[in-house]
Amino acid sequence: MKAMLIDEQKNFNWSDVPDPVIREGTVIIEVHAAALNRADLLQRAGKYPPPPGWPKWMGLEVAGIVIEAVKGSRWKIGDKVCALLGGGGYAERVVVPEGMVMSMPDGLSMEEAASLPEVFATAYLNLYLEAGMKEGDTVLVHAGASGLGIAAIQLAKACGAKVITTVSSDEKAKAVKNLGADIIVNRKTDDLGKALDENPVDIVLDCVGGKGLGENLEKLALGGRWILVATLGGEHAEISLRPILKRGLRLIGSTLRSRSNEMKGLILGQLQEKIWPKIKAGDIRPVIHKVLPIAAAADAHAILEGSANIGKVVLQLKD
Numbered sequence: 621m622k623a624m625l626i627d628e629q630k631n632f633n634w635s636d637v638p639d640p641v642i643r644e645g646t647v648i649i650e651v652h653a654a655a656l657n658r659a660d661l662l663q664r665a666g667k668y669p670p671p672p673g674w675p676k677w678m679g680l681e682v683a684g685i686v687i688e689a690v691k692g693s694r695w696k697i698g699d700k701v702c703a704l705l706g707g708g709g710y711a712e713r714v715v716v717p718e719g720m721v722m723s724m725p726d727g728l729s730m731e732e733a734a735s736l737p738e739v740f741a742t743a744y745l746n747l748y749l750e751a752g753m754k755e756g757d758t759v760l761v762h763a764g765a766s767g768l769g770i771a772a773i774q775l776a777k778a779c780g781a782k783v784i785t786t787v788s789s790d791e792k793a794k795a796v797k798n799l800g801a802d803i804i805v806n807r808k809t810d811d812l813g814k815a816l817d818e819n820p821v822d823i824v825l826d827c828v829g830g831k832g833l834g835e836n837l838e839k840l841a842l843g844g845r846w847i848l849v850a851t852l853g854g855e856h857a858e859i860s861l862r863p864i865l866k867r868g869l870r871l872i873g874s875t876l877r878s879r880s881n882e883m884k885g886l887i888l889g890q891l892q893e894k895i896w897p898k899i900k901a902g903d904i905r906p907v908i909h910k911v912l913p914i915a916a917a918a919d920a921h922a923i924l925e926g927s928a929n930i931g932k933v934v935l936q937l938k939d
Contacts, residue, residue: 621636621638621640621713622635623677624710624914626664632918637675637711640713642715643690645690646690647686647715648688648715649684649701649703649713650684650686650713651682652682652937653733653937654709654914654937655731656932656933657681657738658850660921663707664678670706670708671707671877673706675711677707677708678710679705679707679714681703682703682714682737683700683701683702683703683733683734685701686699693718694718700724701721701723701724703716703721703737704720712937726900730936730938731908731934732906732908735907735908735931739770740891743825744775744891745879750845750874751822753822755780757776758820758821759782759822759823759824759825760786760823760826761773761783762786762824764792765788765929765930765931766827767929767932769827770796770930773785773800777799778903784815786806787807789808803815822840822841824845824846826846826847826850828852829851829857830852830856831854833846834858837869837871838869843867844869846871848871859871911933912933912934912936914935917935920933
């Protein structure tokens with residue numbers, strides 16, 4: 621089969637690789653679409669290797685058709701599915717543990733389905749399981765127009781939370797307003813600290829980190845939870861410790877990729893049970909910025925590198 625490999629100059633090469641081999645507890649999926657994530661950019665740069673046992677090429681989420689399944693599997697040949705991966709999605713086929721495979725929500729295209737597993741699993745893990753989000757909470761979502769941001773805004777609104785979000789342009793502000801965001805902060809022109817003074821938040825989903833974390837952590841409501849999932853704004857912050865003690869605050873580091881397959885399966889099972897019906901009903905929807913052929917993977921990466929996207933960028937492998 622073919623997969624998208626990276627050479628020493630960080631260029632893409634559609635190359636021959638060994639076919640995946642099915643084993644107990646797995647299925648093989650013929651990949652029709654693979655969605656991009658910022659982790660792909662880090663992996664391409666050599667800074668974020670896949671977990672042991674996964675292919676060396678990129679791709680954390682796909683949609684396609686089951687083409688091999690072991691006897692007794694809950695999946696059968698021909699099932700339309702989407703899946704969360706530890707890597708290997710930029711390829712014609714991929715072998716996946718059964719528990720990391722989900723049925724495609726009714727009414728979605730392959731490209732839309734491919735855009736769901738990573739960002740919705742990440743948002744669900746951190747808002748519900750790490751932060752214990754409940755109706756009436758105020759939630760700050762950084763980078764609201766990103767794939768993760770869009771998923772998190774919709775999950776928070778569906779839970780009955782008030783949502784504050786940050787964006788970098790008026791166009792992105794309009795997009796997140798249409799998703800239900802209550803307060804929108806343009807990080808280039810507005811004062812996030814002032815917005816948090818006026819609206820103390822219970823939960824922060826932060827992919828930025830940097831000095832803004834240190835400046836604003838103490839502005840959380842009593843018992844607030846700050847979930848750090850990435851450090852796009854820098855790896856260092858100066859934090860005042862006393863407010864953490866006095867206000868009972870929690871700073872939580874969290875990544876999805878490092879979780880066990882069993883934990884990922886638990887998250888995906890809850891997504892199918894609780895969130896997929898909302899997608900079917902149209903209450904939550906995937907947002908696609910652009911679909912490109914797998915041969916244009918470099919162009920797709922450039923969109924993420926330039927933060928030009930509103931929603932997900934998806935690679936198409938089959939029409």
